[in-house]
Amino acid sequence: MDDIVKQALAKWPNVPHCYGWLGLDARGNWYMRDDRTQAEGPFVQAKGSMLRHDKLIDFIHRNYEHDDEGQWFFQNGPQRVYVELEAAPxxxxxxxxxxxxxxxxxxxxxxxxxxxxxxxxxxxxxxxxxxxxxxxxxxxxxxxxxxxxxxxxxxxxxxxxxxxxxxGHVMSPAQGHAGAAAALSKQ
Structure with missing residues (x-):
């Protein structure tokens, strides 16, 4: 993990996680999925815009990890951006x-x-x-x-x-997050 990311985590430890906005396809390409794309359906059905900026992709690669639940994410400064997977992490x-x-x-x-x-x-x-x-x-x-x-x-x-x-990996952290949020709202 980049030092600048570690510093941001220490400075802002309670930034909410981000779900559904980033996808990894079966060829190792990253896709940004805005609100409109997410409304069109789950990843792969609606991929979004392929990232092409080499420095951004390198930054994602250096900060790509998984949590204890098997959800893969990109640590973007203080925010965890969970990744939707097409085939594997x-x-x-x-x-x-x-x-x-x-x-x-x-x-x-x-x-x-x-x-x-x-x-x-x-x-x-x-x-x-x-x-x-x-x-x-x-x-x-x-x-x-x-x-x-x-x-x-x-x-x-x-x-x-x-x-x-x-x-032990999660294909769609967004799906699990949406289900957990729906269950909490019914309580």
Whole structure:
């Protein structure tokens, strides 16, 4: 986390969290979702505007984390901006280094060691690493297939709907927040 973010948290510890305004798609792209976009429906159905500002994206990457409930967020100064996920909290880029060696890097730029490989009912390939579950970027599936063919990874067949519970991540913090707010208003 950036030092400036830590300082802002210390200065303003009680800033309300933000839900529904930021989404991460299956290719590692960030989307800003204004009120109009959110009114059109949940993330993926209504993505919003893709972020293209490199410095903003780098800032998000450096401050992208998850809470104890498995909700992924971007710490924007004192405010937590919870992220709507299309497929998984991370998107992996896979590269072949030659000599049967492959590297895996999260969309945030963090290099990881793979501890598991999963294949869902739609043929989507996921990798497990110490920082979490991620979907292999569509452009890198062929490279990942090389690693599988070489016996480096052995895919386990899974159902995509079971992955959030198994790996402890929340696909839509906004949906959970809206449900909790509705329950409180009925009390």
């Amino acid at each position: 991370l998107v992996w880029r896979v590269a072949e280094e030659g000599g049967g060696k492959f590297t895996v890097t999260a969309h945030t730029g963090q290099a990881v060691d793979v501890s598991g490989c999963l294949l869902d009912e739609a043929g989507r390939l996921y990798l497990v690493a110490p920082i979490g579950l991620g979907l292999v970027h569509t452009q890198d599936v062929g490279i990942a297939a090389e690693a599988i063919e070489q016996g480096l990874w052995t895919p386990e067949t899974v159902q995509a709907s079971e992955l959030p519970q198994r790996f």
